[in-house]
Amino acid sequence: MxxxxxxxxxxxxxxxxxxxxxxxxxxxxxxxxxxxEIYLCGNSLGLQPRRARDYVNQELDKWATLGVKGHFDCEFPWMPYHEFLAESSANLVGAHSDEVVMMNSLTVNLHLMMVSFYRPSATRYKIVIEDHAFPSDHYAVESQLRHHGIDPEDGLLLLKPREGEELLRLEDITALIEEQGDSIALLLLPGVQYYTGQVLPMAELTELAHQHGISVGFDLAHAVGNIPLQLHTWNVDFACWCSYKYLNSGPGSVAGCFVHRRHAQNTQLPRFAGWWGHDKQSRFRMENRFQPIPTAEGWQLSNPPILSLAAIRASLDVFSEAGxxxxxxxxxxxxxxxxxxxxxxxxxxxxxxxxxxxxxxxxxxxxxxxxxxxxxxxxxxxxxxxxxxxxxxxxxxxxxxxxxxxxxxxxxxxxxxxxxxxxxxx
Structure with missing residues (x-):
């Protein structure tokens, strides 16, 4: 250029x-x-789409005029509201719409995913993250290890740049996996490293880890809405992201989650369950036998905050209009x-x-x-x-x-x- x-x-x-x-x-x-202002902080909090105010006000007006009936027969009813975000979200991460769901917060979703995809055994129990991971990710991983009775000093493998360098090298990650792959249960890395801005080679890392029987998850907080992603094609097991950075959905807004279709359709996969993840057809029979939805929606816990989803929908509409x-x-x-x-x-x-x-x-x-x-x-x-x-x-x-x-x-x-x-x- x-x-x-x-x-x-x-x-x-x-x-x-x-x-x-x-x-x-x-x-x-x-x-x-x-x-x-010269606003160059969208990697921390994206700016407010002007239409977000209108979208949120529409739901406030609906609440005022319809009350509980807002869940059902109206424009954008609340009961399936999260479904209105699925296709646009899937387009941004390179997934099928049944592989994504907007729910919870980023760290909650990471914990939920580790419940399903971190299944330590006596010989395969280690988790790989980067040394300078975002603190929340580090806390989540350490707490998962301790929950399973594993000392983080033993169970946590930290990827470090070489002396005098700031960036991770693929050959060093490869070497670690080749050396200790049989003991590694989970590779959990960022799509874009928050401190350095480095984009990690997600496709190559996923293929390499899978060759060694390692589950792969990505924290895409700094990647979604920032770089092109192809999570389904790359065969990533799971990924989580927040929506208030490049997705411009407002402070603390609802996060996103990807579960590859091959896992999402496995209703026997262990998970923490909640009623919004239960089969939609029988959810309101109020029975006590959990039947998960065979999509990423099966990991939902509770009905989501509609006002936050409305702001996300406003932002996703802008992304769609931008091509x-x-x-x-x-x-x-x-x-x-x-x-x-x-x-x-x-x-x-x-x-x-x-x-x-x-x-x-x-x-x-x-x-x-x-x-x-x-x-x-x-x-x-x-x-x-x-x-x-x-x-x-x-x-x-x-x-x-x-x-x-x-x-x-x-x-x-x-x-x-x-x-x-x-x-x-x-």
Missing amino acids: HFEAGIEFAQALDHEDPLSRFREEFSIPAQPDGSQ GMGPLRSKSEKLTAYLQFLLKSEVGEYISIITPEDLEQRGCQLSLSCNARHLSGRQLFQRLEEHGVTCDWREPNVIRVAPVPLYNRFADVYRFVEILKAACEE
Whole structure:
């Protein structure tokens, strides 16, 4: 890709952008002077789709006028409401609609999946995660080990970058699996590593793990709505994700879950059960013999919060109108390549990019490490905030910047680097 310096070039890229109109679909936070923030934090909390307010208000109005009847004969009845999200969600993760369900929260779903897919034996009981996993994932895995009476010191295998490096290498993961595969019960890794922004080779890892009899799950919190996924084709056993980052569904919104069809149709698979996972035809007979739905829905526990699902539906409708991940990925690659070009040419002496340069190994996010002697990374982050930039700080020394193709412009990227350069040179 050819890039040039100067705001005029950024504006020309925005003028040529076929997705530029979708920025108007979102509410952009304002600075005290009324101007829009440079919002580069969609990897932490996506912006609000303007239509989300209308979708949620429709359900509030339905509740006010219909009461309990809102569950049944009306537009988007509450009883099957989660089903209205299945096809769009499946399209984003490369799945069949019967393999996905929006339910619970991310960590709850990880626990539910480990109940079914982490079945330790005396010889095969270890779980592989990355050393710098998101803390919630680490806590969940350790607690699952302890629940089964396994000491995490023995049962937890941590993938670590090589000395002096930030990124995981496929050959090192391969070596670990080849060496200890017979003792590993579960490989649980991120699709996109939250700290570095590295996209892991999910297809290759799944195939390798399955060759050794290892179950495979992915935390896709930073991947769904960010990079193309093909969970069914890759033969992934399960995956979980939150919906409030790149899926723009609001803080703490309902999460998503994928269970491959070959497992979902196995109603004998062990699980924690709840009545919303029970066969729909006989659910209201109020009998006490659980019969799971032979789809991903069979892992549901309770009827979901409709107001949250309404906000998710609003966001998924925007994704569908944008044409899905194909055009979004094309713009995302161009946005991050442009950001990388400006960072290297304008602030290369102050900033290192720890995210892979290879477009195939990264999504929207670039993780920046501050090298300036006269200020710390935390100080630099604070200066950015003071000048109207919203990005994200992660200990010990990373500023995460995520230009999101649905609502960020090339001019946002240009202005960010301009502010970053001024902050570094103060």
